Amino acid sequence: MSTVITGLGVMAPNGLSSEDYWTATLNGDSGIAPIDRFDTSGYPVSLAGQVTGFEPEELVPDRLMPQTDRMTRMALAAADAALAAAGAGPGTLPEYDMGVATASTSGGLEFGQRELQKLWGKGWQHVSAYMSFAWYYAVNTGQISIKHGMRGPGGVVISEQAGGLDALAFARRQIRKGTPLMVTGGVDGSLCPYGLAIQIASGRLSTQDHPDLAYLPFDHRANGYLPGEGGAILVAEERESAQRRGAPAAGELAGYGAAFDPSPGSRGALVRAARAALADAGLAADGIDAVVADAAGQQDDDQAEADALSELFGPAGVPVCVPKTMTGRLLSGGAALDTATALLALRDQVLPPAINIHPELTDPRLDLVIGEPRETPVRAVLVLARGHGGFASAAVLTRP
Amino acid sequence: MTRRAVITGMGVIAPGGTGTKPFWEMLTAGRTATRRITFFDPEPYRCKVAAECDFDPAAEGLSPRDIRRMDRVSQFAVVCTQEALADSGLVAGGDGAPGVAGAAALEGEAAERTGVAIGNAVGATMSLESEYVTVSDGGRDWLVDHRYAAPHLYEYFLPSSIAAEVATAAGAGGPASVVSTGCTSGIDAVAYACDLIREGSADIMITGGSDAPVSPITLACFDVIKATTPQADDPARACRPFDATRSGLVLGEGAAILVLEEYEHARRRGAHIYAEIPGFASRCNAFHMTGLKPDGREMAEAIGVALDEARLAPEQIGYVNAHGSGTKQNDRHETAAFKTALGSHAYQIPVSGIKSMVGHSLGAIGSIEIAACALALEHQVVPPTANLSEPDPECDLDYVPREAREARLDAVLTVGSGFGGFQSALVLADPELADQERSAA
Numbered sequence: 001m002s003t004v005i006t007g008l009g010v011m012a013p014n015g016l017s018s019e020d021y022w023t024a025t026l027n028g029d030s031g032i033a034p035i036d037r038f039d040t041s042g043y044p045v046s047l048a049g050q051v052t053g054f055e056p057e058e059l060v061p062d063r064l065m066p067q068t069d070r071m072t073r074m075a076l077a078a079a080d081a082a083l084a085a086a087g088a089g090p091g092t093l094p095e096y097d098m099g100v101a102t103a104s105t106s107g108g109l110e111f112g113q114r115e116l117q118k119l120w121g122k123g124w125q126h127v128s129a130y131m132s133f134a135w136y137y138a139v140n141t142g143q144i145s146i147k148h149g150m151r152g153p154g155g156v157v158i159s160e161q162a163g164g165l166d167a168l169a170f171a172r173r174q175i176r177k178g179t180p181l182m183v184t185g186g187v188d189g190s191l192c193p194y195g196l197a198i199q200i201a202s203g204r205l206s207t208q209d210h211p212d213l214a215y216l217p218f219d220h221r222a223n224g225y226l227p228g229e230g231g232a233i234l235v236a237e238e239r240e241s242a243q244r245r246g247a248p249a250a251g252e253l254a255g256y257g258a259a260f261d262p263s264p265g266s267r268g269a270l271v272r273a274a275r276a277a278l279a280d281a282g283l284a285a286d287g288i289d290a291v292v293a294d295a296a297g298q299q300d301d302d303q304a305e306a307d308a309l310s311e312l313f314g315p316a317g318v319p320v321c322v323p324k325t326m327t328g329r330l331l332s333g334g335a336a337l338d339t340a341t342a343l344l345a346l347r348d349q350v351l352p353p354a355i356n357i358h359p360e361l362t363d364p365r366l367d368l369v370i371g372e373p374r375e376t377p378v379r380a381v382l383v384l385a386r387g388h389g390g391f392a393s394a395a396v397l398t399r400p
Numbered sequence: 401m402t403r404r405a406v407i408t409g410m411g412v413i414a415p416g417g418t419g420t421k422p423f424w425e426m427l428t429a430g431r432t433a434t435r436r437i438t439f440f441d442p443e444p445y446r447c448k449v450a451a452e453c454d455f456d457p458a459a460e461g462l463s464p465r466d467i468r469r470m471d472r473v474s475q476f477a478v479v480c481t482q483e484a485l486a487d488s489g490l491v492a493g494g495d496g497a498p499g500v501a502g503a504a505a506l507e508g509e510a511a512e513r514t515g516v517a518i519g520n521a522v523g524a525t526m527s528l529e530s531e532y533v534t535v536s537d538g539g540r541d542w543l544v545d546h547r548y549a550a551p552h553l554y555e556y557f558l559p560s561s562i563a564a565e566v567a568t569a570a571g572a573g574g575p576a577s578v579v580s581t582g583c584t585s586g587i588d589a590v591a592y593a594c595d596l597i598r599e600g601s602a603d604i605m606i607t608g609g610s611d612a613p614v615s616p617i618t619l620a621c622f623d624v625i626k627a628t629t630p631q632a633d634d635p636a637r638a639c640r641p642f643d644a645t646r647s648g649l650v651l652g653e654g655a656a657i658l659v660l661e662e663y664e665h666a667r668r669r670g671a672h673i674y675a676e677i678p679g680f681a682s683r684c685n686a687f688h689m690t691g692l693k694p695d696g697r698e699m700a701e702a703i704g705v706a707l708d709e710a711r712l713a714p715e716q717i718g719y720v721n722a723h724g725s726g727t728k729q730n731d732r733h734e735t736a737a738f739k740t741a742l743g744s745h746a747y748q749i750p751v752s753g754i755k756s757m758v759g760h761s762l763g764a765i766g767s768i769e770i771a772a773c774a775l776a777l778e779h780q781v782v783p784p785t786a787n788l789s790e791p792d793p794e795c796d797l798d799y800v801p802r803e804a805r806e807a808r809l810d811a812v813l814t815v816g817s818g819f820g821g822f823q824s825a826l827v828l829a830d831p832e833l834a835d836q837e838r839s840a841a
Contacts, residue, residue: 197535
C-alpha cells in the first residue's frame with residue numbers, strides 16, 4: 001500500500017500558491033524583507049520571511065475571522081487550495097475516511113499576545129471567548145476538519161522544524177491503517193512582537209539588517225537564521241483510492257525516518273533518520289537525485305548537516321537545495337514547504353537554486369544548487385529537517 | 401509476527417501525590433485533591449478552584465539548572481520518566497534517588513530503538529505567561545522588550561521541549577515527538593507510541609502526557625466560556641461528573657509516563673507487564689471547536705474502531721474510564737456514545753470519572769487515566785466517581801459513585817474528548833486475553 005500526494009496548497013513568503021511559489025523559487029525571488037507589521041527599531045532583528053499580499057477576508061469565511069490567528073487563516077487557505085487541487089472535499093469519500101494531521105509549533109501566538117495583554121491590562125472578562133482554541137497547538141487540525149467535514153483521525157505533532165515531516169508520516173500511518181485520505185502538512189509563524197522576542201531569545205537569529213547577508217546556510221559567513229511564516233498543506237491518499245476517484249498523484253511519500261540526539265553539532269540523528277527513510281523507501285543513497293536541506297544557518301549545525309550528507313552520499317555526492325534562503329525558517333511549516341518543493345522538482349525535473357550564499361564560500365563537501373535552477377533527472381528527493389533540542393526527521397519523495 | 405505494545409513501567413505525578421503508589425491509593429480511597437487555587441490569587445476570577453500538585457522539583461532530584469531550564473510541564477515529565485524507567489527495570493534505579501543529572505539512562509542499541517511521544521495540550525504556558533508579563537511590563541507594552549526575557553524562553557515556547565527533555569534524560573535516540581490534540585493528547589500520544597512499536601520504528605517507547613496549566617491565562621480561557629465551575633464554597637467537592645448538581649470542570653495538572661514495549665521484547669527480559677494496548681482510535685467530530693453534539697456519534701465510532709482493532713466484544717470490557725470532565729454537555733455526550741458503541745452492555749459496565757478527584761489536566765489526563773486503567777487491571781479494582789450523590793436522570797449508567805469496587809477485569813476502555821472536536825478511545829487488556837482469543841480463532 002503506498003501513499004501519494006494528490007494536492008498541494010502553499011502559503012509562502014515568496015508566493016501565495018504552489019505555482020507562484022515555484023515560479024518565484026526557480027527565479028530566486030526572495031520573500032525576505034524588513035518586518036512591516038510592527039516597529040522593529042527596538043529589536044536586533046528586523047528581517048523576516050513575511051507572507052505578503054495574503055487577504056484573509058477573501059479566503060476565510062467571515063464567521064472564522066474573529067476566532068482565528070493569522071497563522072490559522074493561512075492554514076485554512078492552504079488547505080482549501082490543496083483540496084481543490086486534489087479535487088476533494090466534503091462528500092468525496094465517506095466522512096470517516098478523511099482525516100487531518102498537521103504539525104504545529106507556535107499556535108496562534110499573535111492572537112495569544114493580544115489576549116494576554118487584555119488579561120493583564122484589563123482583566124479576564126476582556127479575554128476573547130475564542131482564546132481557548134485560537135492560541136492552541138491543535139487549532140489548525142480542528143479548524144480544517146470542521147471546515148471540510150472530515151471525521152476521520154485527527155492528529156497534531158510538534159517537534160519544531162522536524163514536525164512538518166512527522167505530520168506526513170503520521171498521515172501515512174493513518175492511511176496504512178485504513179483511512180484513505182489525510183490532509184496534512186504544516187503552516188506556522190509567530191511574527192508578532194512577543195514571537196520575535198521569543199525567537200531572539202534563542203540566540204539563533206541573524207542580526208544582520210541586509211537581506212543578502214542575513215541567512216547564509218552552509219556559507220562561511222553564516223550568522224544565524226531568519227524567522228518566517230507560512231508553509232504547505234498537502235492531501236495524502238492511498239494510491240489506489242486516489243486512482244479510483246481519478247485524482248492524479250504529484251508524487252509518493254516513499255520513505256520516512258526519525259531519530260533524536262541532543263548533542264550540539266552532532267550529525268548522528270540526521271544520518272540515522274536519513275538511513276531509515278532510505279531503507280523505508282527501498283533506495284540506496286545513489287537512488288537519491290537531490291536533497292532539500294534543513295539548513296540551520298548556524299556554523300555548528302551546518303557543519304553537522306554537511307558531515308551527515310558527506311557520510312551518506314560522499315563528497316559532493318548529491319545536489320543540495322536550500323530554498324529556505326528565500327523564505328527563512330518557518331517552524332513547523334518549513335519542512336512541509338520543503339516537501340512541496342520536492343514534489344514540484346519531481347514534476348518539472350528541475351532543482352531550485354539557493355540565493356545569497358556564495359559558491360566559493362560554502363562547504364566544499366556539498367554540491368549546493370546556487371544562483372540558477374539546475375535541470376536534471378529527478379526521480380527521488382530526500383527532505384531533511386531538524387527540530388531544536390535534537391529532533392531529526394527525513395522523508396523520501398519519489399515520482400508517482 | 402504481529403508486533404504488540406505492552407506497558408512495562410509507569411510513573412505518575414498527580415494532584416494528591418507524587419508517584420504511582422500514592423496516586424492509586426488516593427483513587428481507590430475516593431479522595432479528592434481539588435482545592436482553592438494557591439499558585440496565584442484566584443479572587444478576581446470566576447473559577448477559584450483547581451487540582452494542584454504539591455511538587456518540589458529539587459526534592460525530586462532536579463538540579464538548579466534543570467529547574468531553570470525546564471518549565472514545570474517538563475519537570476513533571478522528566479521526574480515521571482525516571483519513575484517509569486526504574487519501574488520497568490530497563491535501567492537501574494528506583495532507590496529513591498532519581499533526578500536527571502545522576503540518573504541511569506538507556507545505552508547502546510536499546511537507546512536507538514527507544515522513542516518518545518509525549519501528549520501535551522498547552523505547552524509551557526506558565527512560563528510563557530510569566531515571561532510575557534515581564535517583557536510587556538505587566539501587559540502595558542505591545543512592543544515587548546526582549547532584553548528582559550529569560551534565557552530559556554525559546555525552549556518554553558516549544559512544546560517539543562518536553563519530548564526533548566524526556567528523551568535526553570532517558571538517553572532515548574529513536575523517533576521523538578510531542579502529540580498535541582488538546583484534551584485527548586494523553587490518549588493520542590500513547591496511541592502514537594503503540595503505532596511506532598507495531599510498525600517496528602521502535603522497540604520501546606517512553607510515552608504519556610504532561611501538562612501544567614494552572615495559570616491565570618488558562619483559567620481565563622475557560623472562565624470566559626463558562627466551562628469551569630464557579631462554585632468556590634466546597635473545593636473538595638468542586639468536580640461532580642454525572643451528578644445533577646455538576647457545575648463545570650476543575651483544572652488540574654500533572655503527568656503520567658508509561659514505558660511501552662514490544663510484547664516479545666518485554667517477555668524475553670521477563671519484564672512485569674501491566675497491560676497490553678490492543679486497540680485505539682481517534683475521530684474528529686468536524687462540528688465545533690468547543691461544542692459537542694449530544695448524540696456522541698464520533699466518540700462511539702472511535703470506541704467501535706478501537707474495540708474492533710482489539711478484537712474484543714463490548715461484553716469483554718469490564719470497566720470504562722469516562723472523560724467525565726464535569727460539564728453537562730460532556731456527560732450526556734459520552735453517555736450516549738457508550739450506549740451506541742457498547743449496546744445494552746453499556747448498562748452492565750462500571751463507568752467512572754477520576755477527574756472528580758484529580759481534576760482535568762488537559763493533555764496529561766488521558767495518560768493519567770491510562771495509568772489508572774492499567775492499575776485497575778493490575779489490582780482488579782475499579783476507581784470510583786467521587787462527589788456523585790445526586791445522579792443526573794439523563795445519565796443512567798453505573799458510574800461507581802464514591803467508592804471503589806472490586807471487579808473481574810480482563811479488558812478496560814478509556815475515552816477522551818478535546819477542543820478541536822477530537823474524540824479518542826483506547827483499550828487496555830491482559831495480554832493473555834489476546835493470546836486466548838488468537839488461539840481460539
